[in-house]
Amino acid sequence: MLLFMLLQAMLIQAQPLRVGLHLSAPWSFYNGEGEPEGTEYRLVSRIFANAGYEVQYELYSYSRLLKQFSDKKLDCASPVAIAVDGASYTQAYLPFQDVAISLQDAGLKVETLQDLADKRIAAYQQAKQILGSDFAQAVSTAGYLELAERKLQLELLFSERVQLVIGERRVLLHLATELAPHIKLTVHPLFAAQSYPAACWQPEHAEAFNRGLAQLAQSGELAAMLRDKTQAGDGTK
Incomplete structure (x- = not known):
């Protein structure tokens, strides 16, 4: 019996972790060879x-990522911005800032959430839940x-079928530069920057992640890897 339990434990340890990430360049995406980057x-x-x-990485849209994790088809997922019963969370480490973006030529003045009330808006999945009740009401x-x-969100903006797109600043500007570098955008920083954690079902996986995160922070590698190279300067692109 002891030998069987030992072999079973070794088999479990030999299986790769299934880690899900949010499919959103420049954070996590598939390169031209179909490999995560x-x-x-x-x-x-x-x-x-x-x-x-040993890890097997899977990239999903955000709603799908949360569904796969909640259904325990993933061992860990990142980022996880909502509470999932029974999950163990790492330290928050991904610095996101949700913003609204508009066409510069539209000349929109959007300084508060109340300015959203009469606009045509496209946002990411779960935005109302993540950005809170004040946003949902607005x-x-x-x-x-x-x-x-x-x-598709950006195509709706470029064709003026929506006036604003709401999402993570680096993601939106990265994709907008790829799709239409000639179009000037205005960034409306309506939301505070927020760091998000990963979540794992096994506490030891979250603890191992936190130890590694602390080591990278101490060495300076974490800051170097997260350095923002997206042009944002005066709020325009």
């Missing part, structure tokens, strides 16, 4: 590799929709 992917894979884990009278595909 991006700032978040490099950081997470560095931490788990240093901890001695867009309750707006022409508001949530979409998984950021490319």
Whole structure:
């Protein structure tokens, strides 16, 4: 019996961790060869590799990521911005800032959440839940929709079918530069910057992640890997 339990434990340890990441360049995305790439992917894979884990990475839209994790089809997921019963959370480490962006030529003045009330808006999935009740109330009278595909969100903006797109600043500007570098955008920083954690079902996986994260922070590698290279300067692109 002891031998059987030992072999079973070794088999479990030999299985790779299934880690899900949010499919959103420049954080995590598939490169031209179909391999995971991006700032978040490099950081997470560095931490788990240093901890001695073999990992299988899977990239999903945000709603799908949360569903896969909640259904326990993933061992860990990142980022997880909502509470999932029974999950163990790492230290918050991903510095996100949600913003609204508009066409510069539109000349929109959007300085508070109340300025969203009469606008046509596209946002990411789960935005109302993540950005809170004040945001949900502000867009309750707006022409508001949530979409998984950021490319579609930006296409709606470029074609003026929506006036604003709400999402993570680096993600939106990165994709906008790829899709339409000639179009000038205005960034409206309506939301405070927020760092988000990863979540794991096994506490030891979250603890191992935190140890690796602390080591990278102490060495200065964490700051270097997260350094923001997205042009934001005066709030325009």
